[in-house]
Amino acid sequence: MSASAAIETFVxxxxxxxxxxxxxxxxxxxxxxxxxxxxxxxxxRYTPVWKLEPMRRVYKRHKAPLSGIKKMFGLVxxxxxxxxxxxxxxxxxxxxxxxxxxxIVCPMGIDIAxxxxxxxxxxxxxxxxxxGLVGAAERAIEIGSPLGIKPETLAKIVAEQAEEVGxxxxxxxxxxxxxxxLSAMEILNFYEVIGALARIFKQAGIxxxxxxxAYEATNIGVQMGNxxxxxxxxxxxxxxxxxxxxxxxxxxxxxxxxxALNWEGPNLVGKSYNFQxxxxxxxxDQLVHEGRIxxxxxxxxxxxxxxxxxxxxxxxxxxQQPRNLLNLVSGNFIEMENAGVANICCGGGGGVSANAxxxxxxxxxxxxxxxxxxAVGPEALVTACGNCRNVLEEAIDExxxxxxxxxxxxxxxxxxxx
Amino acid sequence: MTFLEITEGPLWVLASSVxxxxxxxxxxGIIRFGRKPDISIPRASALMGAIKGQFLHFVPHGGFSxxxxxxxxxxxxxxxxxxxxxxxxxxxxxxxxxxxVGFDWVTMPRWGFILTAEIAFAGLILLWIRRISDPxxxxxxxxxDHIASWLTFLAMLTGCLALEExxxxxxxxxxxxxxxxxxxxxxxxLMHAVTFMFSRGYTGAFFGRRGVVx
Numbered sequence: 001m002s003a004s005a006a007i008e009t010f011v012x013x014x015x016x017x018x019x020x021x022x023x024x025x026x027x028x029x030x031x032x033x034x035x036x037x038x039x040x041x042x043x044x045r046y047t048p049v050w051k052l053e054p055m056r057r058v059y060k061r062h063k064a065p066l067s068g069i070k071k072m073f074g075l076v077x078x079x080x081x082x083x084x085x086x087x088x089x090x091x092x093x094x095x096x097x098x099x100x101x102x103x104i105v106c107p108m109g110i111d112i113a114x115x116x117x118x119x120x121x122x123x124x125x126x127x128x129x130x131x132g133l134v135g136a137a138e139r140a141i142e143i144g145s146p147l148g149i150k151p152e153t154l155a156k157i158v159a160e161q162a163e164e165v166g167x168x169x170x171x172x173x174x175x176x177x178x179x180x181x182l183s184a185m186e187i188l189n190f191y192e193v194i195g196a197l198a199r200i201f202k203q204a205g206i207x208x209x210x211x212x213x214a215y216e217a218t219n220i221g222v223q224m225g226n227x228x229x230x231x232x233x234x235x236x237x238x239x240x241x242x243x244x245x246x247x248x249x250x251x252x253x254x255x256x257x258x259x260a261l262n263w264e265g266p267n268l269v270g271k272s273y274n275f276q277x278x279x280x281x282x283x284x285d286q287l288v289h290e291g292r293i294x295x296x297x298x299x300x301x302x303x304x305x306x307x308x309x310x311x312x313x314x315x316x317x318x319x320q321q322p323r324n325l326l327n328l329v330s331g332n333f334i335e336m337e338n339a340g341v342a343n344i345c346c347g348g349g350g351g352v353s354a355n356a357x358x359x360x361x362x363x364x365x366x367x368x369x370x371x372x373x374x375a376v377g378p379e380a381l382v383t384a385c386g387n388c389r390n391v392l393e394e395a396i397d398e399x400x401x402x403x404x405x406x407x408x409x410x411x412x413x414x415x416x417x418x
Numbered sequence: 419m420t421f422l423e424i425t426e427g428p429l430w431v432l433a434s435s436v437x438x439x440x441x442x443x444x445x446x447g448i449i450r451f452g453r454k455p456d457i458s459i460p461r462a463s464a465l466m467g468a469i470k471g472q473f474l475h476f477v478p479h480g481g482f483s484x485x486x487x488x489x490x491x492x493x494x495x496x497x498x499x500x501x502x503x504x505x506x507x508x509x510x511x512x513x514x515x516x517x518x519v520g521f522d523w524v525t526m527p528r529w530g531f532i533l534t535a536e537i538a539f540a541g542l543i544l545l546w547i548r549r550i551s552d553p554x555x556x557x558x559x560x561x562x563d564h565i566a567s568w569l570t571f572l573a574m575l576t577g578c579l580a581l582e583e584x585x586x587x588x589x590x591x592x593x594x595x596x597x598x599x600x601x602x603x604x605x606x607x608l609m610h611a612v613t614f615m616f617s618r619g620y621t622g623a624f625f626g627r628r629g630v631v632x
Contacts, residue, residue: 016451020616029554033485044557065447104479104632109618266457317628
């Protein structure tokens with residue numbers, strides 16, 4: 001454990017935007033009401049801006065303009081020490097999903113989620129990362145997937161799905177237009193999405209493939225705040241896409257994977273891609289608009305609502321597409337209060353679901369989501385993130401609710417007119 | 419030299435210089451930290467997002483809870499009241515004409531001053547009560563928050579005492595408190611009056627690139 005390494009990382013991570021954020025905060029506390037961890041527990045430590053306290057202290061002590069004058073009069077905060085870092089490791093990793101709801105409620109427009117992400121990098125430098133994330137990162141680097149899914153396992157699952165839907169799926173196909181990547185959660189728990197994609201792409205006449213060298217979309221490096229791991233995982237996808245000479249890489253139903261590949265990826269690997277990243281929901285919506293996929297006239301009559309995955313919708317910009325797709329197949333789609341960019345997180349994003357220590361808090365924080373769900377009383381909940389889906393299913397069970405959670409791509413495939 | 423002459427002469431020059439130079443130093447210091455260019459392909463304009471961001475955060479997002487509503491009402495009462503007094507109070511206009519800008523503009527009537535001051539006081543007091551009574555605010559507040567609140571309160575209070583300008587000592591007291599406030603400004607969270615534009619701009623650009631209107 002090295003407090004000095006953490007302090008150095010904090011200092012290096014504070015650029016103009018971080019400094020402006022830390023200087024603009026007036027401690028109004030409005031971010032608390034946006035955080036599902038605070039809302040569900042009432043514990044003031046979960047106030048989002050409080051999670052930035054080590055970073056604020058380092059900034060005010062070491063980097064803020066005029067801090068030298070203040071230091072002469074002893075008017076700077078105390079140095080961040082090991083005890084403080086240990087305490088904040090829990091706050092930064094267990095009680096923040098990087099969902100960014102606090103960012104939009106802040107009257108100063110402070111991107112608190114972005115600063116939590118930067119703070120996690122300091123925790124990595126200090127060697128303070130939850131065990132679950134460390135293990136997932138090791139498996140991602142060594143095996144290729146945070147859940148330890150080997151290429152042979154993937155090939156077996158893909159073959160089973162191809163057989164199930166009666167459509168051949170060619171792995172490592174050079175010259176395919178689209179390369180699909182999947183989240184570990186999809187491959188292990190929601191593998192029907194592979195068959196669903198095969199059916200949709202067959203009808204749309206799309207040439208696609210899956211690489212056995214880079215099939216995993218999950219970027220545990222982004223979640224834990226380790227840029228080296230994040231860069232390695234993005235580079236793996238870039239290399240495979242270039243090797244297969246694809247035009248597009250399709251980011252799957254996985255929240256942070258889209259953010260990691262599309263928004264952070266080029267900055268991590270230091271160059272623009274020679275392929276285009278498209279989110280599966282964007283692609284499906286585009287195919288519908290182009291008339292390349294057709295769905296049945298008969299609509300799903302269950303009362304369904306949509307859970308917005310934070311990194312796809314609020315911080316990803318794919319807001320309208322899932323709604324277009326749901327309206328295509330559902331005759332009874334109802335929005336939750338604050339749906340879209342202000343929707344409440346599932347509670348397990350940002351690596352929280354991979355962190356066993358956070359499980360109790362994660363389940364508790366679902367109370368905020370439950371309140372939203374109870375207000376609309378859906379018969380089914382649709383989402384577009386494998387991790388959200390898994391987290392929601394677990395919490396729904398814990399709370400004794402009866403509510404199936406569906407993947408949007410699979411729902412579209414179910415109503416495909418083929 | 420009388421106390422009033424000191425506060426309206428050399429002390430005013432000193433305080434306003436510290437205010438201007440200190441604030442500039444801090445702003446330039448923040449900008450000089452720089453940012454790495456973002457080479458991801460934008461979905462929409464970051465600049466437009468930054469501009470939208472300036473306005474979007476004037477109203478709260480993510481649902482109206484009591485916490486948001488309280489701050490919205492008290493915050494606007496205080497800030498609008500304060501700016502109203504600062505810009506349109508007759509003594510301020512006269513002082514700024516003679517010492518800073520060289521011209522004057524319309525001033526508020528006495529009844530308008532009283533009404534505006536009461537709104538500003540009510541807003542500031544409501545915010546401060548919240549700061550010392552709400553568990554979240556207690557947890558996150560530090561000395562700077564309280565000093566800034568009290569200095570602003572005293573500046574407003576002495577301003578009201580000096581309204582009639584019948585007592586030089588009260589006018590000098592107001593000038594002194596304002597000058598302390600001005601000198602405290604660059605070193606404190608009062609700088610949010612400037613840095614909020616940067617903060618909203620950076621976040622607005624972030625969302626703008628991603629095609630999100632939060």
